[in-house]
Amino acid sequence: MAFAPAALALSPAGAIRAATQGIRLDLTWVDYLMLLIYFGVVIGIGFIARKRVKSSMDFFLSGRSMPAWITGLAFVSANLGATEILGMAANGAQIGMATLHYYLIGAVPAMVFLGLVMMPFYYASKVRSVPEFMLRRFGKAPHLVNSLAFAVSNVLIAGINLFAMAIVIEAMLGWSQWLAILVSAAFVLVYITLGGLSSAIYNEVMQFFVIIAGLVPLTIVGLNRVHGWSGLVDALNKTESAELLHTWVGTGFGDESNPIGANWLAIVLGLGFVLSFGYWTTNFTEVQRAFSAKNMSAARRTPLIGAFPKLLIPFIVVIPGLIGAATIGNLLADPDSGVTYNEVIPKLMQMYLPTGVLGIAVTGLMASFMAGMAANVSSFNTVFTWDIWQRYIKKDMPDEHYLKVGRWVTVVGVLIGVGTAFIAAGAQNIMTYMQTLFSFFNAPLFGVFILGLLWKRMSSAGALWAYIAGIIAPTVVFIAYQVSVANGDPIFATATSETLYGAMISFGTVLVVGVVISLLTKAKPVGELKGLVYGVGKIDVTQDHVAGDTKWYRSPALLGTVALAGCVALYLPFL
Amino acid sequence: MSEKNLTSEQEALVKSTRRFDLRRILGALFVVYGLIVGITGFVTVGSTDELERTGGIAINLWTGGAMLVVGILFFVWDRLSPVPAEDIVKSDEQVEAERAEGEAKVD
Structure with missing residues (x-):
């Protein structure tokens, strides 16, 4: 990022504390007891x-028996891994309130959608995974x-997240990286x-409440x-960082002076539409939580219930980031200070929280590290077992x-994750690139699904080639951007704006290739498409209603409307 | 289905399922944490370390108290609206159907 907010020493004590090296926390036995x-x-x-796992359906989808409040909180919590929390707080310190875009345009509208x-298509077709929907619709x-x-x-x-976690735990608690990796992997493996x-879901809900109990006092x-x-x-106005308080200022065409370096159209289409709809509606790690709900009504309400905490989370993540920018901005911007933007939350914990609350905050961070990994592992084992092993091998x-x-795939998955974490420790650049590359997988999938849902003419070959082309296109853009950066003449203002344009290019490629190949x-x-394409066959969303599902405050349309109104309302103070 | 029509076996099932309701686990965890944090705050009340860090807020007492209240609310919620017995019995009866679904063939 091109600018560095100047630090303000608000009190002598704060200035002295900020100067202590790194983010090592001073934990007492009380804090460790809570951990x-x-x-x-x-x-x-x-x-x-x-005790309740009697079938593979119980193991992979909780026997489709979960109430909506649990799946809804797990839905938002599966995404609230520690890398997300630390990353969004870092954004808060670097780009300020513009980070709200990730929540208000980049998540909630997609969850409502x-x-x-x-969800009616997913749940009514009784598919057990997102790839299985691909199978039913396209072969x-x-x-x-x-x-x-x-x-x-x-x-x-x-594995990459496991490594990211090990770095932070090493810095905070002084555990060696391999100990941090092995301990958390072992707990995830066991549970x-x-x-x-x-x-996974019960722990996600628990983690959700504990991390909030840690971040609110902070x-x-x-x-x-x-x-x-x-x-x-x-404090922010006195420095050159007043722009941190705005979301939409400097997003006009030709005036892309906002810290993301993209205009409003790229933010709305790239982040708000392609990236976020791709992530929230087709990423099985998320959607799996809704599949485990006990009926159609609960499944539809899962992302809608999740949308409400999602609206409020920025206030306990982004605001600490801003506080970091105001108090220790110099430290964060200085590459030699030993504290990076990603460590702004642990640094504030070190400065502000006494023993007691500190233990809650550390426990919350550890919990969200594990929950994030568990979410990946529990969706990986489902897809591997049902979509690969059962479908193509046995x-x-x-x-x-x-x-x-x-169960065995879970063991293997965790072991590969641990291996990846150790490889990541030796080759950090490659890992960063891979992480970016994987983020290209959802956008084209969303493109294929939305075409397939709306257009019954979309063919199997069209889906296959559109999906593949939609992965290749942003990869090419990404490589071109990396080359242009290396040559000192970047084709996009920031890495973030590259992902926005890459996502839009991917989506456009899917539309063009999908339509052309399908027509050929x-x-x-049509008889095989009932309930899989809009307007072909009818989905009765009230068929499996139980008592209470018809209460007015459980209406999906109402919940969705209120959530969207919340997005608009929360933008208003920070235009 | 009212709870009176359950067999004793089903009643035992309902009881054991409700014993480990997630709300009770959350309630217990928050009550324990609330006590630990609250007592820490009580013992160290007025300590310069805490007040210097927080700028004068007795954050441990406040957080501990709030967590204690939240924990108790989880128990109250669990008491006021327990999982319906029919949901528990139904999902138990579904095991055979679930096994079939686990073996599902879609193509």
Whole structure:
């Protein structure tokens, strides 16, 4: 990022503390006790969940029995891994309130779309995974490509996140990286192997509440230390970082002076439409939580219930980032200070939280590290077992076989993740590139699905080639950008703006290739498309209603409308 | 289906499922954390370290108290609206159907 907010020493004590090296935390036995209790409860939940695992459906989709409030919180929590929290706080310190775009345009509208429009197709067709929807709509070839892409990327992402976690834990607690990797991987391994998705979901909900219990006091103390919100605004206004308080200023065409370096159209289409709809509606790690809901009504409400905490999370993540920019901006911007933007939350914890609350905050961070990895592992084992093993390797076995395979695949997945983490430790650049590359997988998938849902003429070959072309196109753009950066003449203002344009190019490629190839090839007979294409057959979303589902405040349309209104309202103070 | 029509086996199932309701686990965790943080705050009340860090807020007392309240609210919620017995029994009866679904062939 091109600018560096100047630091303000708000009090002598703060200035002295900020100067202490790194982000090492001063934990006492009280803090460790809370961490220990948490680990104990996690394993306990594993054993409780295990008692209810009687079939592969129980293991992979919690027997489709979860109430909406649990799946809704797990839906948002599966995305609230520690890398997300630390990354978004870093954005808060670097680009300020513009980070709200990731929540208000980059998440909530897509969650509403999933609940209102796409979930009826997913849940009514009784598919057990997102790739299986690909199979039902388009057949085997695109299904195989999609399943492999998902399985491989997910297990590697788990490893990359594991490594990211090890760095932070080493800096905060002084554990060596390999100890941090092995301990967290072992806990994830145990509780997922025992209880499958139910374990993952229960722990996600628990992690959600604990991380909030840690971040709310941090935000309150932080705001107190900068003399409230008005004090924070004054502090930022006095430096050249007043732009941190705005979201849409400097996003006009030809005036792309905002820190993202993209105009409003690229933000709305690239981030708001392609990237976020791709992530939230087709990433099985997320959607799986909704599939485990007990009926159609609960499945549709899953992302809608998740949208409400998603609206409020920026206030306990982005605002600490801003506080960091105001108080220790110099430190964060200085590459030799030993504190990076990603460490702004741990640094504020070190400066502001006393023993006691500190233990809650550390536990919350550790919990979200593990929950993030568990979310990847629990969706990986499902896709591998049902979409690859059962479909292409060992068909027609009794259900016990697939349950057993699921458990073993979990073990293998965690081991590959650990291996990836150790490789990542030796080759960090390659890992960063891979992470970016994997983020290209969702956008084209969304393009293929939306075409396939709206257009019954879309053929299997059209889907396959559109999907592949939609992965290749942004890869080429990405490489071109990296080359142009190396040559000192970047073709996009920032790496973030590159991903926005890359996503739009990917989506456009999918539309063109998908339409052209479909027109040249034979479509599936309409009789096989019932309930898979808009307007072909009818989906009755009220068929499996239970008592209470018809209450007015459980109406998906109402929840969705209120969530969208919330997005607009939360932008208003920060235009 | 009212709870009176359950067999004793089903009643035991309902009881054991409700015993480990997630809300009870969350409630217990928050009550324990609330007590630990609250007591820490109580013991160290007025300590310069805490007040210097927080700029004068007794954050441990506040956080501990809030977590205690949240924990109790989880228990109250669980008490006021337990998982319906029919949901528990139904999902138990579904095991055979689920096994079939796990073996599903879609092509």
